[in-house]
Each structure stands twice: as C-alpha cells, then as structure tokens.
Amino acid sequence: MVLGKGASSSLSRKMVDGAEDMVSNCNDFTVLVVDDDPVIRKLHDMHLKKFGLSAQVVENGKTAVDLCHFGATFNLILMDKEMPIMDGVEATKELRAMGVNSLIVGVTSRDSQYETQAFMEAGLDFCFEKPLTADKISFILQELNKKN
Amino acid sequence: MERNPMRRQLAIMRQSLFDQGYLDEQFIQLEELQDDANPNFVEEVVTLYYRDSARIILNLEQALERKPFDFNKLDGLMHQFKGSSSSIGAKKVKAECTLFREYCKSGNGEGCTRAFQQLKREYATLKRKLEAYFQLARQAGPAETACCRKE
Numbered sequence: 001m002v003l004g005k006g007a008s009s010s011l012s013r014k015m016v017d018g019a020e021d022m023v024s025n026c027n028d029f030t031v032l033v034v035d036d037d038p039v040i041r042k043l044h045d046m047h048l049k050k051f052g053l054s055a056q057v058v059e060n061g062k063t064a065v066d067l068c069h070f071g072a073t074f075n076l077i078l079m080d081k082e083m084p085i086m087d088g089v090e091a092t093k094e095l096r097a098m099g100v101n102s103l104i105v106g107v108t109s110r111d112s113q114y115e116t117q118a119f120m121e122a123g124l125d126f127c128f129e130k131p132l133t134a135d136k137i138s139f140i141l142q143e144l145n146k147k148n
Numbered sequence: 149m150e151r152n153p154m155r156r157q158l159a160i161m162r163q164s165l166f167d168q169g170y171l172d173e174q175f176i177q178l179e180e181l182q183d184d185a186n187p188n189f190v191e192e193v194v195t196l197y198y199r200d201s202a203r204i205i206l207n208l209e210q211a212l213e214r215k216p217f218d219f220n221k222l223d224g225l226m227h228q229f230k231g232s233s234s235s236i237g238a239k240k241v242k243a244e245c246t247l248f249r250e251y252c253k254s255g256n257g258e259g260c261t262r263a264f265q266q267l268k269r270e271y272a273t274l275k276r277k278l279e280a281y282f283q284l285a286r287q288a289g290p291a292e293t294a295c296c297r298k299e
Binding site: 036037038039040042043046047050082109130131133134 | 174177178180181186189192193196197200224227228230231232234235236
C-alpha cells in the first residue's frame with residue numbers, strides 16, 4: 001500500500017540550509033533511517049547500500065529531531081511509526097514545524113487506515129508497509145530525483 | 149542444478165522451509181540482499197532477530213504474569229514482535245502474532261495465553277530449523293551458481 005501526497009506540499013515549507021547543494025544524483029543523497037527495530041534498521045540500511053546510498057541510522061524520533069535541530073540535513077528520512085521516547089507521528093510533525101523539507105517516508109506495520117492517515121497528516125510524503133523492498137526503495141528514489 | 153550433494157541437500161532444506169510454511173517471500177528479499185561483499189547477511193539478520201526478539205518475548209511473559217491483563221500493553225508488545233518477525237519472513241510466527249493480537253482486541257486472556265504458548269513453540273522450531281540450515285550452508289561452502297537468488 002502506498003499513500004502519497006505529491007510534491008506540492010513541499011512548496012509551503014522553507015528550505016533547510018544546504019538544500020541548494022543537493023544534486024539529482026542518487027549517490028549524493030543523504031538518508032536517515034529512524035527505527036527502533038535493529039532488524040529493520042539493518043535491512044533498510046542494506047537495501048539503501050544496494051542503491052549506492054549510505055544511511056545514518058537512529059533508534060527513535062527524538063534523536064532524529066535532535067540531529068536536524070543541530071543542523072544535519074537529509075534528502076530522505078525513512079520514519080518508523082511506533083517508537084519509544086518519540087514516535088514517528090510526533091517526530092514528523094516536529095521536523096515539518098522546524099522547516100525540514102526532506103522527503104519523509106513513513107514505514108509502518110499494517111495499521112488501521114485511520115492510524116496511517118494520521119501519520120500521513122503529520123507531514124509524510126509517502127507511507128509504506130514495512131519492511132521496505134527493492135521496488136519500494138526504487139519508487140522512493142524516483143520521487144527523490146523528481147523532487148530534486 | 150547443483151552438482152555438489154551438500155548444496156543439493158541445502159536447496160531441498162531451503163525449499164521445505166517454504167513448502168511447510170515456516171518462511172515466506174520476505175526471506176527471499178533477505179537472500180537477494182546477500183552478495184559477495186556481505187556473504188553472511190541472511191544469517192546476520194536472523195541472528196539479530198533472535199537476539200532482539202528474546203527481549204520482547206521476556207517482556208510479553210512478564211506482562212502475561214500480571215493480572216488483570218493489560219491488553220493494550222500486550223497488543224503493543226506483540227505489534228513490535230510481529231513487525232520484527234515479518235521482516236525475516238517468519239510466516240508461522242507472524243500468524244501466531246496476528247492471532248494473539250485478535251485475542252487482545254477481544255479481551256480474551258485465555259486465548260492470549262494459548263496463542264503465546266503456540267507462538268513460542270513456532271519461534272523455537274523456526275530457530276532450530278534455521279540454525280540447521282545455516283550450519284549446512286557453512287559446510288556446503290559458496291554456491292557454484294546463484295541458487296539462493298532469483299535469476
């Protein structure tokens with residue numbers, strides 16, 4: 001299942017410092033994987049490596065928010081929904097409120113449509129069921145190229 | 149077709165894990181990520197799963213000892229465990245997780261207890277089978293052909 005709201009939502013968000021340096025080359029994209037499950041982190045990290053991408057991985061939403069607060073920028077954030085300390089919904093809201101305009105892709109276990117919609121409304125660009133597969137990553141990177 | 153008898157045995161063992169419903173296509177996704185640079189990726193992920201999920205199993209056991217059951221907490225823990233189990237393609241384990249969560253939603257404590265016992269059995273059975281599989285894979289050595297990957 002893919003939920004997406006397209007690129008138009010990014011027009012209302014201010015650019016993060018350094019965003020103008022992004023190039024539409026897959027190998028130059030910076031990625032943040034936010035998930036409390038070490039198996040998922042390892043899996044997604046390997047999937048991204050196959051596309052020539054090296055990801056930073058963190059265990060919860062608060063760490064992701066703190067990273068961005070202190071100046072880190074990412075082209076793509078893969079955000080788990082259920083996490084301790086700060087979940088994906090809250091983290092996504094905070095990142096968007098900070099002006100982060102990364103492509104944020106939610107990754108969830110099969111949830112109710114209502115819960116997934118709430119996650120989308122927090123500011124996601126897309127939401128996929130976990131774990132991500134090569135096809136889904138390929139789709140995400142195509143969207144990332146379009147965005148850039 | 150593998151000429152090496154041990155690799156043939158490995159292929160048969162692997163196929164039986166799918167045919168008997170222990171694994172699903174997500175396991176194939178793991179295999180497709182394995183390559184010469186990461187030759188033990190599948191075993192590493194499975195080892196990580198069993199190491200990390202032991203903690204969740206313990207939390208579930210402790211939560212099931214407290215009466216009355218906190219079904220929300222139980223459901224939350226199982227949601228986490230199910231996600232992890234899905235990521236390695238643990239099909240039967242995942243099915244038991246789903247059943248457990250249904251019992252949580254209907255407030256059926258006895259059902260939860262039964263489902264958890266069955267889940268632990270499936271979890272342990274899969275662990276034994278995968279350990280045997282990886283041990284044989286190590287003995288068999290690298291594949292002559294990419295038998296574990298989709299062509």
